[in-house]
Structure formats: structure tokens, C-alpha cells
Amino acid sequence: MATLKSVCVYCGSGHGINPAYEAAASEFGRSLADEGIELVYGGGSVGLMGTLALSTLTAGGKVTGVIPQFLKDREVMLNDVTELITTGDMHERKRTMFERADAFVALPGGIGTLEEVVEMMTWSQLGQHEKPILLANVNRFWDPLIDLFEHMRQEAFLRPGLDVAFVVVDRVTDIVPRLREAVARRETLKGGQTEGDDATIERL
Template sequence: MSTHSVCVFCGSRAGGKPAYEAEATRLGALLAEAGYRLVYGAGDVGLMGAVARAAQTAGGETFGVIPEHLVRWEVGKTDLTRYVVTETMHERKKVMFMNSDVIVVLPGGAGSLDEFFEVLTWRQLGLHEKPIYLLNTDGYWTPLMRLMNHVIDEGFADASLLGFIEEIEDVQELMAALRAALS
């Protein structure tokens, strides 16, 4: 069994640039090679499917969590090491969060943003101290970071909020950050 678990929030679509899926695939393989368990949304589509298939191919442990209403839509990947079906989206996020040591957010849509902002808010409120990494593949999260700075500049958050997020440019840099955080 893996010593550490990495929660990956990411898109149920592949996105518009091949780099998104390539980095998700690379991440899945490297997590497995490092002996980290992948905790993710249990889908077999988009970046979710890419990261999970790569982790499995590399012999990694996978823990997928999916709400009942998304089993068909996100093509629930039942061949994982552990496959959990929850009743709600909120329960899904909680189970993923509770079963991980760090949070990694890959490119994604509204669901990934929801997941990111929930764990960021929990961190801001002092409910956890888990690292949160944004994998900024091809600058995907740069507009989000501009928005975060705008929120601070407009007085709706303290500048300390940015200290809870580490923006990472590529998977190699992310793996170095994970090794440091999980050692």
C-alpha cells in the first residue's frame, strides 16, 4: 500500500490543447513510479481517464470516488484499486480530500474550479494544512491567478490567500514539490 496519496482534481474533458492530456498522462505514470496513490474522481474520460490509465499502466494504486449520478456520464472506472460511489458531489469531494495528503489541480472546468475553491476555502479557514498545487500547463491557470490577485487587490481577501496555493509549470517541477512536501 502507498505511503502517501495525491488527490488530483481535473477535467472530465481533454481540453483544447494536446499538452493538457500529455501532462495528465505523465503525472499518472510518475505518481505510480514514485509510489504515490492517485485519488481522483473515478471517471474514465478526459484528463481524469488519462491520469488514471497512466497510473494503472505504471502499476500504481488508484482510488476513485464518483457520485452515483455521474457514473454513466463520466464513465465510472470500476477497475481501480478502490472504487467508491457516493450519493452527492459534496460527499465525493470530502472523501477525496480526506483520503489524500496533498491536492493537485490540473486544467478543468467548473467542477475542477469548484473542487479547487472548496479546498482553498477550507485551508483559508484553518480546517487543513494540505499543500494545494495548480499545474499551470501552457498557462492554463494564469487567468485564475490574475483573478485571485484582483480579489486581494479589491479587499475581498488577505494577501496570505496566495500562500496557500503553489503554481507549478510542469509535471517534473510538480513531482519535485510533491517529494519535498511528502518527505
């Protein structure tokens, strides 16, 4: 039976204007530590990235930071992580984070956060992995992206066989339970059961 041992989290190197974003990052970090789940993230000490990592570490959790050499100064890497991996470029960074994680979570963030989570969706769409992907829709931050996906579906660019599978939750407390459910369901589907196309986006 597969278990959820590590989660890759994408989030902003800034805090955003709504205090709810930082509060969510802090709460999720504590949750990961309490559940004994390793945090894999971009290695920075600033913004939501720093809040998330420090919260996890302070609560006794394990944190692996992955950062390319050229970003060490720009994102002010966090030296106190459990393990810090320096990569040669962004491609190696993303591949390493992918390999280290059992699932992916996107907290609020900017272009980099968007690019990283959408890449994982693309890899999933192309059959390169079956790991769960979850949007933490804090203060409904991801609603415009979800609406865009629905627009793509209506315009027949997302269609059966090319669906994008992800989970959406509004509360931090629901993230770990939903990821565990997704991991368990993946194992069930491997056993021969099927799932309809209308289950592509799951919202709680």
C-alpha cells in the first residue's frame, strides 16, 4: 500500500497582500511536521517559501530545499533545512523536486509557482506520472486558473484522454487528508477499477 511520505510544495517568494496566504503557509508547515511528512520545496528563506519551511522545521519536521546555484542569492537560501540540494539549473531543480515527492501542492504564488504546478499537470496529462496534484485555494486565489481550465474544456482543448487531474481544497486542514485519499485511490485504480472523466477536478 502506497503511503504519503513527502510533499513538494510550490509557493511564492513574496508574501502577497492578504495575510491569509502567510497564515496558510505557516499552518501547512505545522501540519506536515505533525503528520510526519517531509517538505520538499524551492530552498528559499523569503516569502511564503520561507514561512512554510521555517514553520515545518520549528514544529520538528523534515525539510529538503532544492535551489539552483544562480538563485542562491536572489531567493536567499535557507541554510537551516534538513537537507539542501544545489542544482546546476532550473530543469535539474524541478526534476529533483519531482523525484523527491509523492505529491504536489500549490499555495498562492507568482509566475514561477504557476509554471511549476502546471508542468506537473502536463507531465500527468502525458502519462509521465500519477502523483496527486492539489491546489490550495486560499482566499480563492486559484479560481481564475480553475475557470481557465473550464474554458479550455468548453473549447475542446481539454477533452477525454487529455484531461488535467487535480484536487482543489479551500482549507489547509483538508490538504493532507485529500492527498492521502488520492494516493489510496491511485492504488485502487491500479488494481483494475476505472474512473470517469468527470472526476478530473475534485473540489472540497
